[in-house]
Amino acid sequence: MKKTSLFFACISLFLFRCGESVTNSAIISEPIICAQAGVSASSARIVLATYTSSSDDDAVIDIRTVPEAMRFDVTAFTVKAGQQVTINVINTDSQKHNFVLGKIGSLNKIGAAADALAMSNNGAEMEYIPTSSEIIKASSLLNAEEEFTITLTAPMVPGDYPYMCTFPGHWRIMNGMMKVVTE
């Protein structure tokens, strides 16, 4: 098959998958995920956001790092306020990454603290996770193929809660949003 046909086949498959209806209580934000189609297809690797629900009350989200792309494959997901949330962070990249979830509007604040930590002597020792009251949950610094599970009760205050990788230089593009909604 020619490269161009393969490319369009990938795009078609991707759009088809994005068009599937999602009926679970917590949903992946589809428009944002679909917007990644160009990036995924051009590297000839289709990256699909995954979401599985272990019960009606829990949300389980798998978030993988995209190899050599300095980004997470899930850039937004939605949960209900007060819902039990499990986030499985899977580092499928060869480079180290972490996962830090922050309070509403905290992306730049945590990012600035991460930048400062990167310049200090103990960044590596602290796994590049800055000390900040803006951080809700954080993984350890994950090696290649390493996984880390974060569990939390979704905040009761609806809004957009950013997550990011605070490894030096990553947070500005390696980030996403946990959207908390009330019914």
Ligand SMILES: [Cu+2]
């Ligand atoms: Cu990273």
